[in-house]
Amino acid sequence: MSENENIWVFAEQTDGRLAGVVPELLAKARELGKKTGGSVMAVLLGDDIEKIPSELFSYGAEGVIEVESPNLKDYRPVPYALTLRTLVEKRHPSILLFGATTVGRDLAPRLQAKLLTGLTADCLDLGVDENGILIQTKPSYGDNIMCQIICPNTKPQMATVRPKVFSPMERIEDAAGPVVREEINLPDDESYQVIGRSTADIRETSIADAKRLVCIGRGACAEETVETARQLAGELCAALGVTRPLTDSGQFTHDDQVGQSGTTVKPKLIINFGISGAVQYTVGMQNSELIISVNKNEDAPIFGISHYGYVGDAAEFMTELTGALKGYKK
Ligand SMILES: Cc1cc2nc3c(=O)[nH]c(=O)nc-3n(C[C@H](O)[C@H](O)[C@H](O)COP(=O)(O)OP(=O)(O)OC[C@H]3O[C@@H](n4cnc5c(N)ncnc54)[C@H](O)[C@@H]3O)c2cc1C
Numbered sequence: 082m083s084e085n086e087n088i089w090v091f092a093e094q095t096d097g098r099l100a101g102v103v104p105e106l107l108a109k110a111r112e113l114g115k116k117t118g119g120s121v122m123a124v125l126l127g128d129d130i131e132k133i134p135s136e137l138f139s140y141g142a143e144g145v146i147e148v149e150s151p152n153l154k155d156y157r158p159v160p161y162a163l164t165l166r167t168l169v170e171k172r173h174p175s176i177l178l179f180g181a182t183t184v185g186r187d188l189a190p191r192l193q194a195k196l197l198t199g200l201t202a203d204c205l206d207l208g209v210d211e212n213g214i215l216i217q218t219k220p221s222y223g224d225n226i227m228c229q230i231i232c233p234n235t236k237p238q239m240a241t242v243r244p245k246v247f248s249p250m251e252r253i254e255d256a257a258g259p260v261v262r263e264e265i266n267l268p269d270d271e272s273y274q275v276i277g278r279s280t281a282d283i284r285e286t287s288i289a290d291a292k293r294l295v296c297i298g299r300g301a302c303a304e305e306t307v308e309t310a311r312q313l314a315g316e317l318c319a320a321l322g323v324t325r326p327l328t329d330s331g332q333f334t335h336d337d338q339v340g341q342s343g344t345t346v347k348p349k350l351i352i353n354f355g356i357s358g359a360v361q362y363t364v365g366m367q368n369s370e371l372i373i374s375v376n377k378n379e380d381a382p383i384f385g386i387s388h389y390g391y392v393g394d395a396a397e398f399m400t401e402l403t404g405a406l407k408g409y410k411k
Contacts, residue, residue, distance in 0.1 A: 086119035086213065089174040089237070091165070092137055092145070093184050094127055095156070102180030104140035104249035106242060109207055110178060111141045111250065117213040119175055122146055126164055128154035138256035140249055145260045146172070152267045156184050159270040162191040167265050169196060174237045176215050178207075181241040189241050199232030200239040205246055205345075205364055215240065220341050220364070227364075245289060245345040246368070288339060291320035293350045296339055296366070298324040300355020300376065301395040302332060309399045310354065316406040322346065324362050340365035354395035358383030375399075 088110045093100040103123070110121040123142040125133055127149065134145040146168060152160045165188070169177065177192075179185035181203045193200035205227070206218035214231050215238040221228040232238045288294060295314040297307065314321045322339040323332070339346050341361040351366055353374040358381055366372070367386050374387040375398045384390040391398055 085173045085175060085236075086117055087122050087172070087174045088114050088117070088119045088176040089122050089124050089146075089178065090142070091177070091179045091185065091188070092123040092125040092133065093180055093182060094125070094130065094133055097130060097132060099133065099136060100180055100182055100184075102182060102242070102244040103137070105244065105247040106178045106180060107137070107141040108250040109242070109247040110176075113176065113207065113209050113215070116209050117175065119213070120144060122174070124165065124168065126153045126161060134260050135257070138258045139252050139254060142258065144258050146263060147260055148263050148265055150265070150267060152270070155275040156188075157270060157273050157275070158187055158191055159273060160267045161188055162195060163267060164265050165192050166195045168263060169237060175213060177237040177239045179239075179241045181243045185241045189239060193239050196237070198235040198237060198239060200241070201230045201232070202241050204240045204242045207240060207242065214238070243345050245347045248347075248368075288320045288322040288337065288346055289344050291346070292348050293317050293319035294322050294339075294346060294348045294369075295319045295352050295354070296322040296324070296356060297327065297354045297395070298356030299326045301399070302327050302330070302355070303396070306396040306399065307332070309396060309403060313399050313403045313406070316403055319350070324356055353383055353387070354399060356383050357381050358386065
């Protein structure tokens with residue numbers, strides 16, 4: 082099979098730890114590869130990275146292309162983009178995927194400009210047509226519609242994809258495959274140096290990682306209802322998320338917002354209170370495993386994507402459920 086059909090996934094890592102989005106991209110790439118006939122290759126750059134390929138294989142990579150160099154220890158835009166450019170020009174993959182992380186969002190456009198090809202940023206879905214052309218779905222026109230973008234005339238077809246949009250494959254223990262080690266002469270890059278690192282102030286329960294979420298919208302934003310929602314979240318060991326009106330009003334911060342311009346979430350359980358189900362909200366949570374919604378309007382669109390629904394008052398339902406859970410624990 083020609084390398085020209087291959088699908089590459091940028092295996093973003095920090096200090097030997099893969100970014101969470103990488104297994105998600107590998108799973109999607111495998112799905113695309115079944116249709117295009119291309120192999121899924123993880124592209125790994127860094128230093129002291131010998132343990133990572135086995136992890137990439139366990140998440141579905143069919144091969145790993147690796148460049149190890151002290152110059153690639155920390156992410157730096159110039160050596161990373163130069164390395165990827167050299168690899169792409171040598172091996173000509175058909176598709177190249179990045180996570181829409183801080184690194185992916187910085188690196189992908191730099192590479193795209195060097196390769197004079199197209200890049201679709203912040204995709205929410207990917208598919209391929211019968212000719213192997215990548216169909217890249219992303220919000221457009223002020224985020225009001227979803228559009229499908231293709232890049233039929235140049236290769237590679239490049240996309241960044243939001244974390245949590247795709248599900249990783251079941252981990253395959255002891256999976257193995259070919260590791261292609263490339264040596265690339267990298268010029269010193271003095272324009273950008275890492276002078277220190279500090280950990281961001283990460284909350285105990287970020288909505289992105291929460292297994293359970295209680296989400297409230299405009300129909301549940303009264304002060305006392307918010308307080309009950311916090312109690313319910315506490316009882317369920319859940320994080321509390323909100324719709325955009327609650328961040329616009331200053332009641333909550335952007336970190337709390339679920340949706341297209343907030344965070345994409347995929348918990349095992351999400352309970353929506355007083356949320357209408359606007360597309361800008363649902364695209365950020367519709368892949369959750371179990372969706373329960375409470376809304377006083379039986380025609381609210383949120384019920385269309387919910388597994389269970391209750392038509393009634395959000396605050397009343399919340400209070401009853403919180404009380405029942407307290408009783409249940411005793
Ligand atoms: C570019 C752009 C990006 C956006 N990004 C996001 C985003 O990331 N996330 C996001 O959430 N929104 C986003 N929005 C806003 C989005 O379009 C909606 O306006 C928003 O999601 C609506 O929030 P809501 O459901 O809380 O409020 P509403 O749409 O006002 O719905 C309130 C719901 O509460 C119900 N209700 C009222 N009282 C009660 C009660 N007592 N008990 C039970 N139910 C009750 C009502 O029936 C109604 O269905 C974006 C918009 C744009 C234009």
